[in-house]
Structures are given as C-alpha cells and as structure tokens.
Amino acid sequence: MTPRDGAIVSLRGVGKTFENGVAALDGLNLDIAEGEFVPLLGPSGCGKSTALRIIAGLSEASAGAAAAPAGNIGFVFQDPTLLPWTTMAGNVALPFTLGAAGNSEPHAAVARALARVALSEFAEAYPRELSGGMRMRAAIARALVTEPRLLLMDEPFAALDEITRFRLNNDLLAVWQELRRTVVFVTHSVFESVYLSQRILVMTPRPGRVFAEIAIPVSYPRDERFRTSAEYAGYCRQVSDALSHAMGGAA
Amino acid sequence: MTRTKKDRALRIALPLAMLALAVLAWDLVVRAFAIPPYVLPSPARVGATLVNDAPLLWQSLKVTLSIAFQGFVLAAFGGIALAVTFNQWRIAEYSLYPYAVILQVTPVIAIAPLLLIYLPQPLAVLACAWIVAFFPVLANTTLGLNSVDHNLVSLFHLYKASRWQMLLHLKLPAALPQILAGLRIAGGLSLIGAVVAEIAAGSAGAGSGLAYRIAESGYRLNISRMFAALLLLSLAGVAIFLVLSALSHMLLRRWHDSAVRQER
Structure with a gap:
C-alpha cells in the first residue's frame, strides 16, 4: 500500500x-x-x-x-458508555467538564450537538429513561461536541x-x-x-x-x-x- | 382494589396482625400460668414501665443514639477515605488491608474490655461502634471504586482526565450505590457496637446508655424495664435503617436500577 x-x-x-x-x-x-x-x-x-x-x-x-x-479525537464505543448519574446534556458536556477545548462556547456546543442527533427535548432526561438507540445518539453527540x-x-x-440501525446509519x-x-x-x-x-x-x-x-x-x-x-x-x-x-x- | 394496592395493604396488615397475636399470646401465657413480673412481665406492665420510666429511658436512648451516630459518621468518613486511599495508592492497600480484615473478624465483644482499660469509657464505646461499622463501608466502597466500566475509563483517558477528575467525576459516582449499601449496613452495626461496649463496661461503667440500663435492670431484676429498653433499642435500629434507606433512595432514584420501580 x-x-x-x-x-x-x-x-x-x-x-x-x-x-x-x-x-x-x-x-x-x-x-x-x-x-x-x-x-x-x-x-x-x-x-x-x-x-x-x-x-x-x-x-x-x-x-x-x-x-x-494528537488530542481532539472523538470515540464511540460499542455500548453507549454514558454516565448513568447525569443527564443527556451532562453526558454530552463531559469532554468540556474534563477540560477539553471546543471551538465555541460549551453551552451552545452541547445544545448544537444534541440538536444534531435530535435529542434536544431529552436534554434533561437520564440515560436509563431512554431507548438504546437514543443513548447511542447521545454517545455520538458527545463524541462530536468538541468538533474533533x-x-x-x-x-x-x-x-x-x-x-434503529438503518436510521442511525x-x-x-x-x-x-x-x-x-x-x-x-x-x-x-x-x-x-x-x-x-x-x-x-x-x-x-x-x-x-x-x-x-x-x-x-x-x-x-x-x-x-x-x-x-x-x-x-x-x-x-x-x-x-x-x-x-x-x-x-x-x- | 387493584392487585398492587391489595398487596401493599397486606404487607402492612399482616405483620401488624402477627404482632397483635404475639402480644395477645404473651398476655394470655402470663395470666394463665400466673407468672410473676420478675420472671416475665405482662405486655401491659412493659407498656406502663415505658411510660413511667420515660424520662430515664429517653435520656439513655439519647446517649446510645448519640454514640451510635458519632461512630457511624466516623465509620462513614473513615471507611470512604481509606477506600479512596487504597484505590489511589496500592502500597497503602497492601500494607493496611489485611489489618482491616483482622479488625473486622475479631469479635468486638472481645476487644471491648481491652479498650475499656486503655480509653475513658465514652471513648471506648465510640471506638467499638466505629470498629464494627467501618469495615462494611471500606469493603463496599473498595468494590464500587474497582468496578467502574472499562470503556468509561478509556473515555476519560481519551479526554486526558486527571487522577482527581477520574476519582471525582467517575469512580466516586460509580461507587455511590455500593457506598450507600455499605452505609446502610454500617448504620445498624454502629448501634450494635455501641451496645456491645456498654454491656462490656457493665455496672462498672459510668455510662447511662440503653444497654447499660438493660445490664443494670438485669442485676436489679427489673425485668419490665429490660423489655422496655430492648424495645427502644429495636425501634432505634429500625429508625436508623429507614433513614438510611430513604437517603439511598433519594440519591439513586433518577439513575440506578435498584431504586427504580419497574412496571410489569
């Protein structure tokens, strides 16, 4: 090659x-x-x-x-791998909580990432309250939030x-x-x-x-x-x- | 009435009915065999003692509860802090964990007399409450801190989380259900520890806790006061368990499966 x-x-x-x-x-x-x-x-x-x-x-x-x-890589695992004790918004904001730098203001970036995967109205829901497909979309939003x-x-x-798989594809x-x-x-x-x-x-x-x-x-x-x-x-x-x-x- | 409502009513009514039956049987036995009160007092007499000795018993209950509470708080902080130290610093775990186990498996009733020699009595009682209560907190917290999802750990590494962030944002919240389970056990055990130490101190002790009251009443053949004090101790134990269960439910109800009622 x-x-x-x-x-x-x-x-x-x-x-x-x-x-x-x-x-x-x-x-x-x-x-x-x-x-x-x-x-x-x-x-x-x-x-x-x-x-x-x-x-x-x-x-x-x-x-x-x-x-x-190096740095600014998004990663999505086979499981959603969300923090069960925090909301969707809290999960998507995790990279910022841990000090990752984004291209824009964290709040706006989280809202945009949630909107992109159609989870805006579930920002305050906890992972266990949502379906497997929705959790996976949240994991994708989290990976994208820093615009890697x-x-x-x-x-x-x-x-x-x-x-669900076809939809997410x-x-x-x-x-x-x-x-x-x-x-x-x-x-x-x-x-x-x-x-x-x-x-x-x-x-x-x-x-x-x-x-x-x-x-x-x-x-x-x-x-x-x-x-x-x-x-x-x-x-x-x-x-x-x-x-x-x-x-x-x-x- | 729906099935669940009926079920709930039965869950309350049946134990109450059993209690009523037991008290009735107790009363009948005392009457039928004309048992003297210094052998077995009737339920009514125990009730009367509870009322007549209320100031004394109330004072003793406060002493015992206060010791149990202090022991519990020390066990909670000590157990969690030690578990975090073990988790962060393997050398500390290897050096100290065996001794934590030894402290746990040695019956506290056997340690209490020694503690009573070296420590002033209130402190010795507190130390006993702490010794029995801290281990379940330590063991449960250790288990919780070690059973964090590997992918979440990878995710935190990917975002270059510091050790401190890993602990605060991942390990401690993930361990919370286990920590709370440990605390629930520790609550009951701290009461047991306090009681054991008071009994060990016996009449030699200057304490005035409920267990001391039981020992003292035993020597005086005041059997109904023994029953009254025992009843209060049981109620105190139940109250501690209920308070800690409520706390656990409150903290976990949004996210942990153990606290969420599943509709069938």
Whole structure:
C-alpha cells in the first residue's frame, strides 16, 4: 500500500501482542485521508478494535509506527458508555467538564450537538429513561461536541435492532456530510460498510492486517433507494467475497 | 382494589396482625400460668414501665443514639477515605488491608474490655461502634471504586482526565450505590457496637446508655424495664435503617436500577 498525501491516520507495520501472548495485529498498514469515511471490516476478534484503540492513543503498538492527530479525537464505543448519574446534556458536556477545548462556547456546543442527533427535548432526561438507540445518539453527540478532526467508532450499532440501525446509519451519514470529519468505523457488517463508505478495508482474522481495499465510488447523499439497488447488492457481493477470502475461504 | 394496592395493604396488615397475636399470646401465657413480673412481665406492665420510666429511658436512648451516630459518621468518613486511599495508592492497600480484615473478624465483644482499660469509657464505646461499622463501608466502597466500566475509563483517558477528575467525576459516582449499601449496613452495626461496649463496661461503667440500663435492670431484676429498653433499642435500629434507606433512595432514584420501580 502506498502512503497517501494528506493522510491524517497512518499505520505502518503495526503489531500488537497482548501480555497473554495473543497476537491481535501483525503488520497492519493503513492510511486514511482527511475527510474520509473508512470502515475496518472483519470477523469478530480480528483486532479491529485494537487497531482503533491504537489510533486513539488508548493502547500502544508493540511493533511498527502509528501516526494520528494528537488530542481532539472523538470515540464511540460499542455500548453507549454514558454516565448513568447525569443527564443527556451532562453526558454530552463531559469532554468540556474534563477540560477539553471546543471551538465555541460549551453551552451552545452541547445544545448544537444534541440538536444534531435530535435529542434536544431529552436534554434533561437520564440515560436509563431512554431507548438504546437514543443513548447511542447521545454517545455520538458527545463524541462530536468538541468538533474533533477524527471520529473513531467501534461497532457502535452492533447491539441495536435493524430498524434503529438503518436510521442511525442515515443520521450518521447526514452528520458526516455536514461536518466532513474523518471517520474510522469498525464493523463486522458487510451491508453497513458498503452503505456508509467510499472505501472499505477488509481485515484478516487474528492477527489482523489489511487483506483487501475495496472502493465504493457511489456519490452521496445515499438513501433507501441505494440500499435496495442492484448496484448496492453487487458491491455487497464483492465485499462479501473479499471477506470470505480474508478468512481463508472458510466462510 | 387493584392487585398492587391489595398487596401493599397486606404487607402492612399482616405483620401488624402477627404482632397483635404475639402480644395477645404473651398476655394470655402470663395470666394463665400466673407468672410473676420478675420472671416475665405482662405486655401491659412493659407498656406502663415505658411510660413511667420515660424520662430515664429517653435520656439513655439519647446517649446510645448519640454514640451510635458519632461512630457511624466516623465509620462513614473513615471507611470512604481509606477506600479512596487504597484505590489511589496500592502500597497503602497492601500494607493496611489485611489489618482491616483482622479488625473486622475479631469479635468486638472481645476487644471491648481491652479498650475499656486503655480509653475513658465514652471513648471506648465510640471506638467499638466505629470498629464494627467501618469495615462494611471500606469493603463496599473498595468494590464500587474497582468496578467502574472499562470503556468509561478509556473515555476519560481519551479526554486526558486527571487522577482527581477520574476519582471525582467517575469512580466516586460509580461507587455511590455500593457506598450507600455499605452505609446502610454500617448504620445498624454502629448501634450494635455501641451496645456491645456498654454491656462490656457493665455496672462498672459510668455510662447511662440503653444497654447499660438493660445490664443494670438485669442485676436489679427489673425485668419490665429490660423489655422496655430492648424495645427502644429495636425501634432505634429500625429508625436508623429507614433513614438510611430513604437517603439511598433519594440519591439513586433518577439513575440506578435498584431504586427504580419497574412496571410489569
């Protein structure tokens, strides 16, 4: 893989071996350009999440070099990971509470972030009073509130039902088109990655590395018509085949 | 009447009916066998003692409650502070935790006589109340501080939270349900600790708490006063439990599953 100009995330030969001897990543190379929306697609336990944690600086690579913008990164976990003892507004304001700098006044930024994910009227509600999809939207609002250059998402919609998942996919695309931030999105769903992205990185099982790179040159905005088109089905088949090759043809 | 309303009425009515039955049986036994009051006083006589000795018993109740309260407050602050220290500073945990356990497993009734030798009596009683009450606070707070969601910890690292922010904005609030559970146990135990120390001090003690009253009345064969004092101690224990449960409910009702009534 050749390095790209203007890459804001760049991993070179990154390996990660845990203390228990499990090699999660080995020789992982990837480049992500400013403003791109890139899914890391692979089977469960292929080290995708580990790669994301290394990019975020939450974990250290045991080999290779990782370059990513320091600070001002948004992160969305598989679970909403909200503070249950505070309101939606309090949760979204957390980065500011912990001293993160925003581009604007914190109050206004929180209100804007909540509005963006359609949670304005639930600002004073506690997480347990809302549905799983709403909690996930709050987690996205929290990640976006500091207007980060880089948004990292670790299978954020895996625990949600399909209807909610489709909705949040659309919401996420709308936000991405509006803000044009760089998004790295870990998923094990072929359909989700094709729907969302311009370029998919297919990973091998553990130890994970990039097996294939598939471009999805379809213009945005994408909607339900794209989701039901033959073109979409074609890409899904292509990505599915790549994924099954990555897994050694077993699947 | 709906099912839940009926259920609630039964929950109040049934224990009251049991109480009435027990008191009635007690009264009948005393009458039927003509048991003398210095062996077993009738319920009416205990009631009369409660009224006649009210000033004395009230004074003693205040003494015992005050000691239990002080012991509880010290145990609450001491237990939480120690747990936070252990959490922040592993060396302190390794050095001191075994001794906290030893202090807990050694029966306080066996420690009390020694404390009474070295400390003035009120202080010794307070020390006993503290010793028995602080461990559940320490153990529960430690558990709570250690069971914070890993992703939330990662999130706080991502936003470069300081140690202090991590403690104040994440670990302590996350541990609150466990801390409150510890406090609820500690409330009852502080009363037990105070009573145990007063009994150990016995007639030699200059104290005037309820347990001292019970010991003293025992020596004088004033059985009905023993019953009256015992009744007051039980009521005090129930009151402490109710107050702490209400506090816990108030603090957790918006966000914790334990405090939210689920509609079925």
